[in-house]
Amino acid sequence: MTLDATDRRILNRMQDDLPLVPHPYAAVAAELGLEEAELLDRLARMKKARVITRFGPFFDAAAMGGAFCLCAMAVPDAEFEEVMIKVNALPEVAHNYQRTHRLNMWFVLASETPGGIAAAADAIERETGHKVLRFPKLQEFFIGFRVAA
Template sequence: MDAVDRRIVDALQGGFPICPRPYAAAAQRIGLSEDELIARLAALSAGGTISRFGPLWDVERLGGAVTLAAIAVPAERFDDVAALVNAHPEVAHNYAREHALNMWFVVSAESRAEIDRVLAAIAAETGLEVLDMPKSEEYFLGLRLAA
């Protein structure tokens, strides 16, 4: 990642325009050509420096449901349990964390009933207790990462 890539990541974490030629408009703001911005975003995505470029959808505002769940997984079963959890397409993110509760994952689905079904399936498949921690309030101010 060079200085231009950093400028792109810093400047484009939000506010991408909704207009006929948005890449041209955004590129102008950061002193690039439209083609160069598109090529660099493609390279940043392909290389994994950014997860993707585009809209961040809010599942709940779309009428769906989401929760954060955690499991205390015995160390020797960790990879097997990760495979069982990740096999569910409703599991969007899954992180290993340093804690007795060492596996934390986000489940997003079309309804709360479907979340319940997925969590029950994971508990049954793994034989482990799944803690369900849906957010009760959010204090959201957007992402501001300096690259």
């Protein structure tokens, strides 16, 4: 789909927090000078077209007493698909990307318990025979997530 100027304003606004009120979309529509029905319709279209992959709460596993950890592996090309299937099979693997580097598989482990990260990474090492480098976040330098639309 092609986004028009109104879609872009909506997408930018909706990357910020939704007000916690009984009719939150009406409140955002008023901010943007739109009707609630039009905002809901445009959001539904952008979601259907996968311009918005998800609309809802962003959860922080660490704040629930769990943890996130970025991990990387150097997987030989010939084994890549087989290793990917084994890695993706773990429910703790939240995202997984192939990247241009000797370390060519990068994934995020999310667990409700701190011990869950080590257990999942160790399991992947056992099942694949490859080392899992672990890069837990030490500090987040985060101002605001925003795609200029």
